[in-house]
Amino acid sequence: MADPASETFADRPESWPVLGSEDLHRDSWVVALRSDLMTRPNADGEAPFRRLVLEHPGAAVVLAIDEEDRVLCLAQYRHPAQHRLVELPAGVCDHPGRTRCRSRNASSRRRRRCRPRSGHRSSPPTARPATPASGSTTSWRAA
Template sequence: MAIKDTPEEWRITATATPFTGNKTSVRTDEVVMPDGSTVKRDYQVHPGSVAVLALDDEGKVLVLRQYRHPVRHKLWEIPAGLLDVPGENPLHAAQRELYEEAHVKAEDWRVLTDVFTTPGGCDEAVRIFLARGLSEAEGERFEVEEEEADMELARVPVADLARGVLAGELHNNCLVVGVLSLLAAQSGDGLDALRPAEAPWPARPFQA
């Protein structure tokens, strides 16, 4: 049997949206189980996200430290952000986030991995890109606000990040998945064998 996730959708007999926020909402579906019974499933409806593992020529990863109120932590993360418009090209969104959060551009873009962050309670899908050939972006820096106004930036060797992940010192989902995926790619077929930046993404279809 091939170890591969497959799309499937069980029948929904009723649905409601008891909460709608600025970017996400909560939905309640009545879902028919294989034995014919019906159960309610509550989950967060999310527009989707992109993240960027930006790797410089010295083998260091661009990371930022930001306060995350739900978990009451300042977390080291890689640049990331929401898909602001339905059907938005995820590469364009990733390039925007790298510019806005780090004032950096990249020459070489690849898809590092695609993940569902919390599939038991949220439909968020994230595409994590690998960006190489880094340089400072032209023009004025993007004006940040709220939590981002307190953001710190650093460039950290991949090995140091991996040690932090395995030691339980780094917890951000995209950083953890991105760093470990990078190491897997480097020890496997190499970074140039990664999927192209415009590879299809069935979880969040887009126009090229």
């Protein structure tokens, strides 16, 4: 057996056996909810279990810092919280057929997110990390 300490600690593709899926909610809106009946790999004889999967196309968030080290934040009403929350500019990657929040033109997507909501323009980014919000609650697939 390989020494776990010698392995690189990083996200990696993995898929567990799915015996069936049932849509619990799906319409033309941006998210869908489904129930998957699944088993663990190589777990012969174990009972299948259910996992709820919230499918979401992904989102882009912007951390905009100006020359004076101020961070651009917006106040947006969020109905589930019953509050107007202070947030970083963000938005859904809702382009048809896109399975990941990365595009060749991430810079113009970032500009589109900032300008209408804040009136600010952005400059080229210094870093563009891409990661799923939560592998346990979202459907995210690498391109």
